[in-house]
Amino acid sequence: MRRALPFLMAGLLVVLSALPVLAQPTPAPAAARELVVATKVAPPFAMKRPDGSWTGISIDLWQRIAEKLGVRYRLVEEPTVDALIAGTATGRYDAAVAALTITGARAEIIDFSQPFYRTGLGIAxxxxxxSRWNVILRSILSLGFLQAVGALIGLALLVGLLIWLFERRRNEHFGGTRGIGASIWWSAEAMTQASTGVHTPITLAGRSLAILWMAVSIIAIAVFTAGVTSALTTSALQGLxxxxxxxxxxxxxxxxxxxxxxxxxxxxxxxxxxxxxxxxxxxxxxxxxxxxxxxxxxxxxxxxxxxxxxxxxxxxxxxxQNYGIGLPLGSPLRRDIDVALLDSVHSDWWKQTLFRYLGER
Missing domain, CATH: 3.40.190.10 (Periplasmic binding protein-like II)
Known part of the structure; x- marks a missing residue:
């Protein structure tokens, strides 16, 4: 009996030391209470029916997540996205569900779930x-148009100067300082296929350059005209x-x-x-x-x-951009929501939901 006493005492100490642990109540799960979920009208992600109930892509997704997690919730409407974020950041709401874009500035004050919809900005x-005149004026004053005009004028000036260099000593009309202007004018007339008058280059180099310039200018003017016409037509059809x-x-x-x-x-x-x-x-x-x-x-x-x-x-x-569900910082629901969300968006149910609201397959 004396030999067994130490073993009995040791067993009693083990039982007594375990009693505090056994006596501690099991903490209630974070989602045991009714969750307060904020939303905002943002069709087709969150839409309010005449009877006060809600529907939409985000709402349907949240309902599916809530069913998977077995949580109770009630929806609270806010007028703006800023109100959604502020209420979630202060802990007044357990989640924010709408068309909530995930941004760096917002992620500093609230947590986000995994993205459930990838999109971006659009323009209406x-x-x-x-008006047509505004479109035409904007096209004419555009950088591309001015660059094209500048290139044509530059070519005409270059050819005019070369003609003057070749002709100034043998052609009286293009001779001297005053001949520079005449050479440039001849070049411009040749480029636009206007009459070059009775004064033409007479040297071999001048005439060779004149023939080359006439051929090149035809192509240059045709390309320029086609480009301008296309730009004006496109602008008129598509707008500013x-x-x-x-x-x-x-x-x-x-x-x-x-x-x-x-x-x-x-x-x-x-x-x-x-x-x-x-x-x-x-x-x-x-x-x-x-x-x-x-x-x-x-x-x-x-x-x-x-x-x-x-x-x-x-x-x-x-x-x-990515849409996500907003949560207070450190929310204990985040991991469970992420698991349920990812399971939902990778299912046929999600494909059918997007098709029903957006026609996306």
Whole structure:
């Protein structure tokens, strides 16, 4: 009995030391309570029905994630993206679900899930994009047009000077200092296929250069004419804005507080801000601005629904962006949401969802 006593005492100590651990309550999972999820109207990613319920690409994705995680939630509407981010950053919301672009500045104050949609900026323009005379004037004053004109004038001056050098001693009309002007004028007449008059080069070198210049000038004028005609026709059909580079020379609109503003500021493009995309598009329709820049899928959806016959969205995408779900910094839900999100966007369900809202396959 005495020999067994030490073993009994040791076993009792082991049991007593384990009691505090066993007595500790198991921490409740972070998602046990009802989550507060903020959203904002951003068709087709977040749309509010007349009965107050929500639908859209982002909303459907969040509903699927919530089902996978078995969490309860309620949606809260905010008027702006800045309000979504501010509420999530302060912890008032457990998540922000809409068309929320992942940017460096936003990632400093909130966390983001894995991207679920890759897109970029788009440009909406009026049909015809300005009057015909504005288009023609802009084309004529463009750098390419001025460079082409300068090249033709430079060639005519060069040929005129060479003619003067070859003819100044044997041709009275091209002789002396005054002959320089006559030589250049002859070169210009020959280039435009106008009459060169009775005064022509008489030396072998002068006549050889004249023949060569007449042949070259025909080709040069033909190419120049074709280029100008093509440029004017293209501008008349496509308008003042055909790509992102054209934004620097027109009146641009953007939604205040959106990621579009960051792009325009970085590119040093002047812009006018509007409280919403609809307000900006109405201003463009009224002629107050020439182009409106916004997230491409959102812009395309609004134009298709409300401005299909009066505005166009260019078939370009620039400044690549990713949409994600916003979360408070250090959110314990982030890993579970990422797993459920990645599982969802790599499924046939996601393909069907994108096709239903956007027609994307």
């Amino acid at each position: 323009v009026p049909p015809g994009d300005g 804005v055909t790509n992102a580079h054209d934004l620097a020379s027109v009146r641009v609109g953007a939604v205040e507080g959106s990621s579009t503003i960051d792009y325009l500021v970085n590119e040093q493009i002047k812009y006018r801000s509007f409280p919403s995309a609809d307000a900006g598009l109405k201003a463009m329709k009224a002629g107050a601005i020439d182009a409106f820049v916004y997230d491409k899928p959102l812009l395309a959806w609004i134009v298709l629904q409300d401005y299909g016959s009066s505005l166009n969205v260019l078939d370009i995408v620039f400044d690549a």
